Amino acid sequence: MAGGMSVKEWVVIHKIKALHDNGKGLSIRAISQELGLSRNTVRKYLRMNENAISEQIEDPSRTKRLDDHRDYLVHLLKKFPKLSAVKIARKLQAKVGELPASDRSIRRYVRTLKEEVASAQMRYYEPILDDVPGVQCQVDPGELRGVLIGGEERTLHFVVFVLSYSRLMYVGMAFRPLDTQTFIQLHDEALRYFGGLPEECVYDLTKLVVINEQYRELTLNQRFHEYATTAGFRIHACEGYDPESKGKVEAGVKYVKQDCLYGEVFRDSEHVRQHVQDWVESVATTAPPVNRPGSASNGMSENTWKLTCHQLACSLWPTRHVEPTRPT
Structure with missing residues (x-):
């Protein structure tokens, strides 16, 4: 199927979303046990919205353009597994010039690659404080x-x-x-x-x-x-x-x-x-x-x-x- 998504994966996504029913149905743990999938996989598919899935199907060239640079991105992640998608995009831009896909497509692509190389991404968290200006x-x-x-x-x-x-x-x-x-x-x-x-x-x-x-x-x-x-x-x-x-x-x-x-x-x-x-x-x-x-x-x-x-x-x-x- 287009964009590298198989018919089986497409069916699984819809089955997971139907079982979850926007939080009104089964829990992530229950869906994981029902379908024999890891909870991380269930979470990943639940985060995918219909628009993102449709974009991937309608425009598979985005994924294919990034596939041209897959070896370089995998090399970066194996050597520096905690690199953020933002920094990876900067490094790719420095290497090839104009980026071959949108920021959102690159984030999704990097997230998939990180799962493949079994690397966990650490988020940068910045709490909001109620500060007085100039103090x-x-x-x-x-x-x-x-x-x-x-x-x-x-x-x-x-x-x-x-x-x-x-x-x-x-x-x-x-x-x-x-x-x-x-x-x-x-x-x-x-x-x-x-x-x-x-x-x-x-x-x-x-x-x-x-x-x-x-x-x-x-x-x-x-x-x-x-x-x-x-x-x-x-x-x-x-x-x-x-x-x-x-x-x-x-x-x-x-x-x-x-x-x-x-x-x-x-x-x-x-x-x-x-x-x-x-x-x-x-x-x-x-x-x-x-x-x-x-x-x-x-x-x-x-x-x-x-x-x-x-x-x-x-x-x-x-x-x-x-x-x-x-x-x-």
């Missing part, structure tokens, strides 16, 4: 092991900064374990990139910020506390095991690992830095789009940005690198 930046360090740089596997260390209201992101990179000096330097880079600073920065109980906590009495890292006080922002430390209070940046760390770094091969450290900068500008800041500092969507007035930029000049430990800035 908060969430900060979290992360690391990814086994990144190929110059033919050798290395561990990349990074810090993700996310403005809570606009979700504008900056990623500071390090090629050795983070210490207080490097942590401060990456803050300088991020705040200059944003063009100012919010009223507070939110952290977990990392030793880079909080040396000790007992009954919510915090002993702060003195050097970092002096830096924050001089720059002009408050330190807000989350309680332990409370990822919801810092959800955006927790999700951001996963996003950087899975979408920015995972599946990439780098020539050297400068190649890493350039790739991350390009990714922040072309990918991270376009989903969802945000405006530049000083606009209403970022929640800070132009005067506020000018004032906070002036405060940055008081930094106790200026960075040795050229500070990143937002493109005009």
